[in-house]
Amino acid sequence: MLDAALKQQLQTYLERVVQPIEIVASLDDSAKAREMQELLQEIAPLTSKITLTERRDDNERKPSFAITRPGTDISVRFAGIPLGHEFTSLVLALLQVGGHPIKLDAPVIEQIRNLDGAFEFEVFMSLSCHNCPEVVQALNTMSIINPRIKITSIDGGVFKDEAEARQVLAVPMLFMNGEYFSQGRASVEEILAKLDTAGGARKAEELSTKEPFDVLIVGGGPAGAAAAIYAARKGIRTGVVSDRFGGQVLDTLAIENFVSMKETEGPRFAIALEEHVKHYEVDIMNTQRGAKLVPGKLIEVHTESGAVLKSKSVILATGARWREINVPGEKEYRNHGVAYCPHCDGPLFKGKRVAVVGGGNSGVEAAIDLAGIVKHVTLIEYAGELRADAILQKKLYSLPNVKVITSAQTTEVHGDGKIVNGLSYKDRSSGDTHKLELEGVFVQIGLVPNTEWLKGAVDLSRYGEIEVDVRGQTSVPGVFAAGDVTTVPFKQIVIAVGEGAKASLSAFDYLVRSSVEEKELAPTTAAA
Incomplete structure (x- = not known):
């Protein structure tokens, strides 16, 4: 099932395992169970840390398997065969259950560990879904940090009857403790914000205490990422506030027209964007959505969570979302056909x-x-x-x-x-x-720009796009815009990146000119 190159690569990864792992397979006589058995029997010998146990008389979904750490409550379960886009989820689950360090900020890990209650998640996914792995990996990671969080990832193609009975017609779809929880791509921070509402309020208070930025970028897509990189390289205080880093790119599968790379996938491209931004001293504030823009000497950006951020200049790069047909039945049956x-x-x-x-x-x-x-x-x-x-x-x-x-x-x-x-x-x-x-x-x-929160604050076109000049300047001094949210024609990733860089250079030029003007206008003290 795994070719020789993939086995060798997996074996190399599994050298990082430091804790014993037991894989417990729940099998029946189906063809999918035989495929799962074959996969697990290929994985188990790749490291002495793994033992494989097969069961046929338990009450778990079949076929499925749990990756556990013996002597603990740590366990993640896959109901289906995690290949395709989910193979990475399988590898990460093996590494993390096996004691490999989890790459999350310490405050986030502490917040997950302190969640009060028992949470049993079921994630319906498909192996061709490029949005599903983030959700699966996020919940797997959370369950390893806090074993009171249980997670089963269910391949809707294998468990088709169950998916239909639960009206799963869009993936990833999450259920918690048997009830619908959410649908669509979600990061650890986004899931955590829904579970810990008090934590969201604390986060808003924390953000509001931050010192003013030189440049604050609203949006973490290609335009926002480029703007952040260009600003940070100027050595000025740079922040990015974003609902989800990557933006619309996360919902794009094939990218075959970005100059310098023949092809890539949206999620992979988004990860590369974030890693590049994190290479610099940029304050990234995720799971925050803009709610209000208040012009002034220090421009304020209010978020839906209640945070108030201040900056000398702002770059709006909030992108766009799928346009709806707005006919009866569309909203009623969204995710149900x-x-x-x-x-x-x-x-x-x-x-x-x-x-x-x-x-x-x-x-x-x-x-x-x-x-x-x-x-x-x-x-x-x-x-x-x-x-x-x-x-x-x-x-x-x-x-x-x-x-x-x-x-x-x-x-x-x-x-x-x-x-x-x-x-x-x-x-x-x-x-x-x-x-x-x-x-x-x-x-x-097509797409519709994410500008509802900006009505009355900056000039918008009749299509709701932010009107900008050749420098990316909006109708408000110190406020710039870039990417799909603007009137710039041709909504393409490569254009958004260039526009983000341009807006950032324009914002820097604005800051330089503003500082010079302030010095010229400052009162002088006559010599004695």
Whole structure:
């Protein structure tokens, strides 16, 4: 199951294990159980620290296995075979259960250790989901620090009946103590903030006591990261306040047009961005979302948590999010058949009928990817023709299980009260309304800027984008903006990086000029 190179690499990693590990496999006679057994029997001999125990008479999900530290309550469980994107989660679980140091800041570790209560998490994931590993790894890490936190990662493709019974139509989806907890990508800090609300208030108070920054960047995507690097290299006090570092890039699978690298994946690119920023003295404040901007000599950024941060200049790089079609049924069935990430959620619709709304590059790419998984794809485009690149259209039209409908306006998403079962659209040529019977709707109609909190503070375009000049300057002195949140055309990663660097250089120039003006205006003392 593991090729020789991968085995050798894993064996090298396992040399870092310092504590004994017992892998306890819960097996039955299924084909997946035999695959799991084969994988574990290949892993166990790679280090003398691992022992493998097989059980068939326990009450655990089958097939599944727990990675435990004998003599302790430390245990993480995988229900499914953690290969694909989850292989890294398996390796990290082995290392951390085996005593390898956990890479989290000491205050975060202490906060996890002090959580009061018992938390039993179940994470439904798919092996093709690039967002799932962060959630799985975050909860695995938390459970090792605090054994009162239990975690089982469940492959929705293997436990399909359970996923359907619990209406899991989007991954990663988290349940805690049997109840829905959250859906989507989440870091340790984000999960911790939901579990420890008092800790969030303490964090806000702590942030509010920070000294004013020279440059405060709001947003941790490519534009924000570039701005932070350029500011820090100038030797000025730099801070980044971000909901999640990486931004929209974290939801991007393939990146094949960033100059200097032929291809990479969004999460990997986001990690590289954060590591580069951390190379400098930058104060990164995650899990903080902007709520209010107050101009002044010291500009204030208020966060939703209640923190108030002050800075001599600010760079807004809050990016954008998936645009919604805003029709009846979309919000009601979000994560219950309405999805926005075909790479993450596509495997949950295997053998089913789905629609993709949107005929640009992202919509056509989604339809192509889904066609290899689902029974049938209907692509619905509002305009009279598709807007995607010619090469993508050629591939799309070659697929036998894809139908394209143009000049069609989506009017409603239908469901049975629990999950999606249809979609209605209007033929814009004839005015006739049609209904499709299907089980999933993937929305791919572009992005909307994250600027709701900035209305009235800076000038926005009619599309909600921040208006900037050629230097990245907004309508407010000392406030700059960069990336997908601005009026700069072409929302591309490489453009966002350049705009972030430009905004940072402009902010530095503003600080220099402001300091000179203050000196010139300062009163002088006449000589005696």
